[in-house]
Amino acid sequence: MSNPSPTIHIRDLTLNYRNEPIFSRLNTSFQGGAFNILLGASGVGKSSLLKMIAGLLPITKGKITCEPLTSLNSQISYMAQQDLLMPWATIIKNVMLGSKLRNEKPDKNKALHILEQVGLTKAVHQYPSQLSGGMRQRAALARTLYENRSIILMDEPFSALDSVTRSKMQDYTAQLLQGKTVILITHDPFEACRLGENIQILVGNPAQIHYIPSIEGAIPRHPDNLHVQQAQANLLAFLIEKSAL
Numbered sequence: 001m002s003n004p005s006p007t008i009h010i011r012d013l014t015l016n017y018r019n020e021p022i023f024s025r026l027n028t029s030f031q032g033g034a035f036n037i038l039l040g041a042s043g044v045g046k047s048s049l050l051k052m053i054a055g056l057l058p059i060t061k062g063k064i065t066c067e068p069l070t071s072l073n074s075q076i077s078y079m080a081q082q083d084l085l086m087p088w089a090t091i092i093k094n095v096m097l098g099s100k101l102r103n104e105k106p107d108k109n110k111a112l113h114i115l116e117q118v119g120l121t122k123a124v125h126q127y128p129s130q131l132s133g134g135m136r137q138r139a140a141l142a143r144t145l146y147e148n149r150s151i152i153l154m155d156e157p158f159s160a161l162d163s164v165t166r167s168k169m170q171d172y173t174a175q176l177l178q179g180k181t182v183i184l185i186t187h188d189p190f191e192a193c194r195l196g197e198n199i200q201i202l203v204g205n206p207a208q209i210h211y212i213p214s215i216e217g218a219i220p221r222h223p224d225n226l227h228v229q230q231a232q233a234n235l236l237a238f239l240i241e242k243s244a245l
């Protein structure tokens, strides 16, 4: 049997930026094999936390571990807020870039299938500069989904999409990443309640974690679902209450 997707533990993690604390002794866990959603006001430290998990920001105090205990970095696929597409490569080559960098044989059929599912069949041989912002974001999503990793970190992956495309991409992503450990940052309470199996909010300065009660039903939850609507209203009220504005 293959290993289960790991749970990620954050222990006493501290991050300062220009002598200001972003978090101080932060503790939480992101559930293995589940969609973990992370919300919080702009600037609270969500992207920094994700980058620390991805190994892109150094850890000076505290620990990030996973259970079962293995090396984190080799298991992670990370989708940044910026699409980070290579301007010199076509969209399909961008999607298969990871294979190339690892000297593996690229799986063209898989890349084409994912690109079809994200609605980019016609753009396969185009360059990033020829695409709209939403198309570029879907290309970056396709590249992330192509990597068959057990931990997927996504920083606002659907933020540039219109609401219909966003809903379709949420459904597809939830279906494809079933059983993986996903940490997804969003500013959208509705997205959080449709996709979240574990919802956490970073609040305050230094930031601490606040947990949202779990929502009934398997993901992706239907927009009609009354539990989703109620949870979304409660979540929005909480975010407004904690807003510094």
Ligand SMILES: Nc1ncnc2c1ncn2[C@@H]1O[C@H](COP(=O)(O)OP(=O)(O)OP(=O)(O)O)[C@@H](O)[C@H]1O
Residues within 6 Å of the ligand: 015, 016, 017, 022, 040, 041, 042, 043, 044, 045, 046, 047, 048, 049, 057
């Ligand atoms: N290299 C860095 N290391 C640590 N902190 C940084 C760094 N660069 C910027 N910061 C500061 O860290 C704080 C948290 O930024 P971060 O991008 O993690 O917030 P965020 O919650 O993801 O915001 P947003 O929702 O706007 O993307 C900000 O005040 C930012 O100015």
